[in-house]
Amino acid sequence: MWSEKYRPQNISDMIGNEESRSSIIEWFTKWKKGTKPLLLVGPPGIGKTTIAYLTAKQFQYDMVGLNASDVRSKSRINEILSPVLGNVSILGLPMIFIDEVDGIHGRGDYGGAEALIEILKEPTIPIILAANSDTSDKMKSIKKVVKTISFKPIPPRLLKIYLENILKKENVTLSPGSIIKVIDRSRGDVRSMINLTQSLVTGFNPQTEKSFESINVEDGINAFFKANSFDEARGVLYSMQIDPRLKIDAFYSSIVTSNLDNQTLAKLLEIISEADILYGKIMKTQNWRLLRYLNEILIRLYLNDERIRYSQYNLSWPLLNRIRWDGKKIKSLSSVMAKTLHLSSSAFVTICLPYILFCIKNKKLSLDLEETFGDVIEKEIELIK
Numbered sequence: 001m002w003s004e005k006y007r008p009q010n011i012s013d014m015i016g017n018e019e020s021r022s023s024i025i026e027w028f029t030k031w032k033k034g035t036k037p038l039l040l041v042g043p044p045g046i047g048k049t050t051i052a053y054l055t056a057k058q059f060q061y062d063m064v065g066l067n068a069s070d071v072r073s074k075s076r077i078n079e080i081l082s083p084v085l086g087n088v089s090i091l092g093l094p095m096i097f098i099d100e101v102d103g104i105h106g107r108g109d110y111g112g113a114e115a116l117i118e119i120l121k122e123p124t125i126p127i128i129l130a131a132n133s134d135t136s137d138k139m140k141s142i143k144k145v146v147k148t149i150s151f152k153p154i155p156p157r158l159l160k161i162y163l164e165n166i167l168k169k170e171n172v173t174l175s176p177g178s179i180i181k182v183i184d185r186s187r188g189d190v191r192s193m194i195n196l197t198q199s200l201v202t203g204f205n206p207q208t209e210k211s212f213e214s215i216n217v218e219d220g221i222n223a224f225f226k227a228n229s230f231d232e233a234r235g236v237l238y239s240m241q242i243d244p245r246l247k248i249d250a251f252y253s254s255i256v257t258s259n260l261d262n263q264t265l266a267k268l269l270e271i272i273s274e275a276d277i278l279y280g281k282i283m284k285t286q287n288w289r290l291l292r293y294l295n296e297i298l299i300r301l302y303l304n305d306e307r308i309r310y311s312q313y314n315l316s317w318p319l320l321n322r323i324r325w326d327g328k329k330i331k332s333l334s335s336v337m338a339k340t341l342h343l344s345s346s347a348f349v350t351i352c353l354p355y356i357l358f359c360i361k362n363k364k365l366s367l368d369l370e371e372t373f374g375d376v377i378e379k380e381i382e383l384i385k
């Protein structure tokens with residue numbers, strides 16, 4: 001990814017938020033035991049993590065980077081942070097960076113925020129926290145024990161200079177109109193600007209104004225599997241600006257209804273499952289920042305294989321045929337198994353039935369199935385076999 005390739009290696013390579021960056025350097029210069037930790041607050045992709053890492057490097061600290069999900073509960077905090085806080089001399093000069101602290105809230109919090117606040121009150125090593133927003137109640141309590149430094153979106157004129165420099169280094173061009181659109185769309189977020197540019201320049205239908213339009217799901221899936229390179233596929237993926245749930249479902253249905261060998265199918269479904277878990281996590285925690293990882297999971301589905309064509313979230317033809325001929329038996333199997341699995345019948349039919357039928361066809365798996373579900377489905381399995 002260009003956003004990693006061009007992660008600034010020196011503080012002077014960074015753009016924007018000059019005053020905030022100077023305050024961090026000053027804080028490091030004056031740091032002594034008991035100095036209030038820092039909280040960097042600002043929208044994503046503007047360099048909060050980068051400046052923390054670069055200043056730590058400059059002051060020769062060994063940065064221990066954590067995410068809010070690592071410090072969710074009191075026991076996790078103690079388990080992870082105690083060795084760092086307690087063995088300062090063995091570890092050299094450690095410091096702690098905790099990203100996404102605004103993510104510690106709600107049901108998932110088992111005393112994590114409270115335990116963290118205790119540590120922040122008496123810091124034995126430099127601690128820097130980062131958050132997108134500081135308005136929640138939890139953040140208000142954290143703010144009482146830290147020094148807050150605000151970061152603002154990067155202004156367009158700086159983004160333009162930065163972007164033109166990257167384009168030059170990559171030896172590629174983008175029309176002046178496209179540059180303005182990219183900058184406008186990224187709203188001061190450097191990472192998003194770089195990602196969008198990479199997808200436009202290396203991707204599907206490059207350098208035309210059309211690539212700013214989101215492609216529809218059908219064209220997107222077909223173009224993705226038809227793409228001649230990984231970069232082109234990534235471009236297609238980023239141009240499919242549709243609801244993430246629809247995106248995952250469309251890949252799922254297109255893959256399960258294609259004529260792939262079992263090994264490839266299993267590999268691709270494993271990836272879909274990772275995407276689904278990520279989406280589930282986003283919905284549960286409402287942490288929409290995690291969405292930026294979705295495309296990076298889905299890109300691993302890429303294989304230049306035209307056997308995979310778009311298919312609506314639907315059942316496969318063989319399955320539809322079976323239901324047509326074995327309708328009654330399958331209905332009865334579904335209603336019994338859906339209840340046992342605590343699923344609605346339609347969820348069962350869409351998600352589980354294809355695999356159950358696959359298992360029934362295979363002798364060994366069929367025995368496993370009977371063993372797991374016992375007499376609940378024995379009769380139905382016999383009928384379908």
Ligand SMILES: Nc1ncnc2c1ncn2[C@@H]1O[C@H](COP(=O)(O)OP(=O)(O)OP(=O)(O)O)[C@@H](O)[C@H]1O
Pocket residue numbers: 002003004006007008013014015016043044045046047048049050051099130131132154190191192194289
């Ligand atoms: N001020 C900046 N100057 C130059 N590049 C930047 C700047 N901010 C971000 N970037 C680019 O964006 C990428 C992500 O930046 P970084 O992780 O520091 O953002 P962040 O503000 O910590 O975002 P998040 O809150 O999402 O973690 C970097 O790898 C770099 O390529």
